[in-house]
Amino acid sequence: MFNSSQPPVHSDSPQEGKFAAVSNDLAEGGYEAYLKQYKNAERPDQDIRIEGEAFSLTQGEPFEVKEQFEGLSGAAVITPESGTISWDVPITETGLYNIRIHYYPIEGKSSSIERSFAINQKTPFKGADSLLFDRVWGNREAEVKRDDRGNDLRPRQVEKPVWQSSVFADSEGFYEEPYSFYLEKGNQNLSLTALREPMAIDYIELFQDQKVKSYSEVKQDYEVKGLQPVTEPYMEVQAEAASAKSSPTLYPLSDHSSPTVVPYHVSSIRINTIGGVNWKLPGQWIEWQVNAPEDGLYQIALKEKQDQLRGVYANRSLTIDGEYPFKEMKQIRFNYSPSWKMNVLGGEEPYLFHLTKGTHTLRLTVTLGDIAPLVRTIQSSVLTLNEMYRNILAITSNNPDKFRDYQLEKRIPDMTKVFREQADIIRSVGNYLEQATGERSDKVSILYSMVTQLEDMVKNPGTVAKRLTSFKTNVGGLGTWILTVLEQPLTLDSLIVSAPGKKLPRAQATFFQKLKHELGAFTASYTADYDSIGNVAKKQKSITVWISTGRDQAQVMKSMIDDTFTPDTNISVSLRLVPPNILLPATLAGEGPDVAMQIGEDLPVNYAMRKAAADLSGFADFKEVASRFRDSALTPYKYNGNVYGLPEQQIFPMLFYRKDILQELGLEPPKTWQDVYNVVSVLQRHNLEFYLPLEDTLNNATLVPNAAFTMLLYQNGGHLYTDDQKQSALDSEISMAEFNKWTQFYTNYKFPVKADFPNRFRTGEMPIGIADYTIYNSLTVMAPEIRNLWEFTLVPGTPQADGTVDHSVASHTTGVMLLENAKDKNSSWEFMKWWTDKATQVQYGREMEGLMGAAARYPTANIEALEELPWPVKDYINLESQWQWVKGNPQVPGGYFTGRHLDNAFRKVVNGNVNPREALSDYLIYINDEIQIKRKEFKLPY
Numbered sequence: 001m002f003n004s005s006q007p008p009v010h011s012d013s014p015q016e017g018k019f020a021a022v023s024n025d026l027a028e029g030g031y032e033a034y035l036k037q038y039k040n041a042e043r044p045d046q047d048i049r050i051e052g053e054a055f056s057l058t059q060g061e062p063f064e065v066k067e068q069f070e071g072l073s074g075a076a077v078i079t080p081e082s083g084t085i086s087w088d089v090p091i092t093e094t095g096l097y098n099i100r101i102h103y104y105p106i107e108g109k110s111s112s113i114e115r116s117f118a119i120n121q122k123t124p125f126k127g128a129d130s131l132l133f134d135r136v137w138g139n140r141e142a143e144v145k146r147d148d149r150g151n152d153l154r155p156r157q158v159e160k161p162v163w164q165s166s167v168f169a170d171s172e173g174f175y176e177e178p179y180s181f182y183l184e185k186g187n188q189n190l191s192l193t194a195l196r197e198p199m200a201i202d203y204i205e206l207f208q209d210q211k212v213k214s215y216s217e218v219k220q221d222y223e224v225k226g227l228q229p230v231t232e233p234y235m236e237v238q239a240e241a242a243s244a245k246s247s248p249t250l251y252p253l254s255d256h257s258s259p260t261v262v263p264y265h266v267s268s269i270r271i272n273t274i275g276g277v278n279w280k281l282p283g284q285w286i287e288w289q290v291n292a293p294e295d296g297l298y299q300i301a302l303k304e305k306q307d308q309l310r311g312v313y314a315n316r317s318l319t320i321d322g323e324y325p326f327k328e329m330k331q332i333r334f335n336y337s338p339s340w341k342m343n344v345l346g347g348e349e350p351y352l353f354h355l356t357k358g359t360h361t362l363r364l365t366v367t368l369g370d371i372a373p374l375v376r377t378i379q380s381s382v383l384t385l386n387e388m389y390r391n392i393l394a395i396t397s398n399n400p401d402k403f404r405d406y407q408l409e410k411r412i413p414d415m416t417k418v419f420r421e422q423a424d425i426i427r428s429v430g431n432y433l434e435q436a437t438g439e440r441s442d443k444v445s446i447l448y449s450m451v452t453q454l455e456d457m458v459k460n461p462g463t464v465a466k467r468l469t470s471f472k473t474n475v476g477g478l479g480t481w482i483l484t485v486l487e488q489p490l491t492l493d494s495l496i497v498s499a500p501g502k503k504l505p506r507a508q509a510t511f512f513q514k515l516k517h518e519l520g521a522f523t524a525s526y527t528a529d530y531d532s533i534g535n536v537a538k539k540q541k542s543i544t545v546w547i548s549t550g551r552d553q554a555q556v557m558k559s560m561i562d563d564t565f566t567p568d569t570n571i572s573v574s575l576r577l578v579p580p581n582i583l584l585p586a587t588l589a590g591e592g593p594d595v596a597m598q599i600g601e602d603l604p605v606n607y608a609m610r611k612a613a614a615d616l617s618g619f620a621d622f623k624e625v626a627s628r629f630r631d632s633a634l635t636p637y638k639y640n641g642n643v644y645g646l647p648e649q650q651i652f653p654m655l656f657y658r659k660d661i662l663q664e665l666g667l668e669p670p671k672t673w674q675d676v677y678n679v680v681s682v683l684q685r686h687n688l689e690f691y692l693p694l695e696d697t698l699n700n701a702t703l704v705p706n707a708a709f710t711m712l713l714y715q716n717g718g719h720l721y722t723d724d725q726k727q728s729a730l731d732s733e734i735s736m737a738e739f740n741k742w743t744q745f746y747t748n749y750k751f752p753v754k755a756d757f758p759n760r761f762r763t764g765e766m767p768i769g770i771a772d773y774t775i776y777n778s779l780t781v782m783a784p785e786i787r788n789l790w791e792f793t794l795v796p797g798t799p800q801a802d803g804t805v806d807h808s809v810a811s812h813t814t815g816v817m818l819l820e821n822a823k824d825k826n827s828s829w830e831f832m833k834w835w836t837d838k839a840t841q842v843q844y845g846r847e848m849e850g851l852m853g854a855a856a857r858y859p860t861a862n863i864e865a866l867e868e869l870p871w872p873v874k875d876y877i878n879l880e881s882q883w884q885w886v887k888g889n890p891q892v893p894g895g896y897f898t899g900r901h902l903d904n905a906f907r908k909v910v911n912g913n914v915n916p917r918e919a920l921s922d923y924l925i926y927i928n929d930e931i932q933i934k935r936k937e938f939k940l941p942y
Contacts, residue, residue: 034125038182044093052077052201057086086191096180102202111870114196132171134246151269157248173282218326230296239492244287280487285365297352303493306334311441314488315369331369342507400465409461423454542572546593548580594822601636604645605891614818615642635888645815647861652811658767691769703899710810712738715798740916743909781855807885841865893934
């Protein structure tokens with residue numbers, strides 16, 4: 001058992017079993033193992049500077065040397081977003097060195113710069129293969145603007161690049177100190193490989209990170225130097241007036257929770273805080289400028305609110321002018337509090353900070369602090385327990401016979417030992433958190449649930465097989481715990497740098513302030529218009545646009561409209577947030593919008609059949625606008641030779657696979673469907689599964705044709721409908737054969753009909769599967785424990801007669817539609833052109849990712865815009881390769897029956913053991929009847 005007063009550090013124990021080698025390799029390749037290997041190495045007290053332009057070799061895209069680049073006195077090397085650059089460095093003393101880089105972030109795709117570092121062409125440890133370097137962001141305007149209803153508009157975030165220095169450190173925040181690298185005496189080759197974004201490099205420096213003094217030592221230095229506390233100065237900096245930040249997500253916010261927040265208004269939006277849930281990821285920082293009127297010792301207070309993490313605490317580190325004032329500022333703890341607090345650093349005996357007269361930069365950075373070893377411990381436990389789960393699964397399958405004794409403790413000799421060790425480790429983490437926070441919350445209850453189950457399974461190993469589902473759920477809970485604890489949100493209202501003992505403003509509202517606030521807010525709820533976003537249309541030309549996704553999306557869009565569209569075109573836009581089901585009745589009543597956005601791909605053609613959607617192909621510049629998209633994206637909007645909508649998003653499937661598990665099983669990602677059969681046979685021997693997409697049938701009425709079936713159909717030259725669109729083409733021999741092949745995956749190969757692919761992909765029981773490429777974003781954010789262990793690539797294809805392989809897939813889209821009864825169609829068309837333009841789509845995509853993080857990466861249908869979004873180069877190349885094969889599903893009158901009855905036929909085969917050909921033929925009658933009925937209704941030839 002660990003001493004509960006110190007955060008536990010986990011040491012991996014060797015495991016037996018089929019999958020054990022995988023995590024052992026990972027553990028051996030980790031930074032802890034690397035440090036342990038060189039724990040006795042010297043730390044030479046010398047700095048070695050390597051000029052960027054003195055490189056020995058480059059590979060890939062051209063690297064350029066520039067003199068006086070962006071104000072630099074010497075030369076710098078411009079490194080593109082792909083390729084490798086190497087330097088030969090003479091090392092005079094063997095030992096461990098820290099490394100820092102002086103760089104300039106060149107304009108790219110607005111994401112962090114990512115590089116892989118190698119010594120003599122070999123990555124020294126996991127973590128060095130993904131080093132992140134920040135960009136610098138700030139408000140575009142110094143002053144906050146207001147709309148014509150008196151609401152503050154959120155300041156746009158723009159990049160403000162500067163030359164900056166950054167150490168090579170863990171990008172996930174698991175290790176507080178900079179990475180140390182072991183270099184032997186002699187000539188060593190150091191190289192950086194670009195993974196994302198361009199940067200200019202001035203120099204790289206090998207150095208020794210200096211130990212920071214404790215406050216008691218710094219206090220003695222104050223006394224020796226004769227420094228005295230100041231008596232009068234008082235500087236209050238509004239937190240939203242930050243001078244710089246590391247991410248565009250760290251924009252100022254509006255807080256209505258208390259009348260003490262400055263500035264305040266009872267009903268109108270006021271930009272008055274910063275941080276919140278956007279400021280939560282390790283490494284994110286915000287800076288403020290403070291002007292000290294005189295030399296001396298000051299205290300620092302933060303008006304803050306940490307109302308998100310109960311049972312854990314948020315951490316920040318503070319640097320002044322790039323240096324830690326003393327050791328205690330490496331981790332400042334912010335405990336849970338539902339209301340605003342005035343937090344004086346140091347508490348009742350405030351820390352004193354030496355500031356010279358003049359301007360100083362205060363930077364607060366998210367750090368995990370002493371939570372980092374806890375997270376590393378649980379992360380290692382998750383990997384270990386997931387391996388054990390797969391070892392058990394290989395014997396019992398995922399549906400064990402509850403009456404059978406599998407004798408797991410004999411067949412997996414280390415099972416109970418692993419469970420016992422992990423129970424002790426996880427309990428120690430729970431104990432530490434409980435003591436540190438003084439409460440037992442939901443954050444530790446997840447840990448104790450796992451401990452209880454593990455200990456019970458040690459006592460009763462015969463029950464393990466029966467409890468496999470709850471075991472998997474609890475391990476998944478540990479993965480969620482990691483995510484929760486990694487996030488360290490904190491909201492700031494102001495920073496106060498003042499003389500010690502100065503009276504500080506009240507953080508919490510008085511009873512009468514609260515009463516006045518609540519009464520005012522209640523009254524305003526009857527008068528304020530919460531549906532209209534931003535400025536109300538007043539200009540001569542105006543259009544009404546409806547959006548039905550969410551307020552965040554609408555706010556971003558309205559801000560962009562007011563910034564670029566309205567000033568450039570003199571067309572005012574009334575943007576309204578409406579529920580999706582309002583559009584049809586409003587249009588029928590003649591009260592609909594001019595333009596409807598972010599709608600399903602079935603709506604434009606359905607409205608067109610009823611003469612409610614306008615034909616876009618009649619506009620003179622339509623062809624030029626249509627060239628922004630692939631033909632596949634426009635297919636669902638075509639009807640009778642006309643086009644009734646423009647695509648906004650286009651989403652299509654790709655093949656996801658776990659590199660670690662496939663490698664352990666000796667498998668490669670399948671390139672053809674024959675390869676899939678070969679992979680499935682190996683997976684099933686270990687009771688692992690392959691995932692094919694199957695839509696949830698809760699809303700059977702709007703089902704689209706199944707993605708796996710259309711994949712097989714299109715790869716073999718099949719179609720959903722005949723060329724004249726008068727009937728279904730699913731009665732062809734190709735369709736029948738592919739329908740049979742599709743259902744066989746579930747009847748013969750027993751693929752699961754329902755599965756939570758992202759979670760089962762995390763645990764490894766479904767190490768390969770086909771899913772929409774947007775799952776990439778979710779996995780990046782939601783599954784940190786398998787980072788760098790998975791990839792995505794082209795879906796399996798069908799070999800053709802000429803030897804090529806067809807990788808066709810069907811996409812689904814969302815679109816924007818011009819209504820037939822629009823009052824000003826030309827102005828509406830201008831808006832649609834602006835909205836689907838590359839620059840607008842890139843800006844919107846970046847803003848949404850800035851607002852909600854990488855999980856909200858925008859799947860734009862604009863070809864050039866997708867390339868500009870912050871995808872790692874390797875992943876974008878895979879994405880682009882699959883996009884070449886995408887096809888669109890056409891929309892026909894009555895076409896909604898196709899997906900619905902295709903699913904019915906599938907269920908009849910899988911659940912009812914009906915012959916596939918007979919089942920599909922039976923339902924084809926319904927599909928063709930509906931198409932004919934609708935063609936008659938719309939007076940079309942049938």
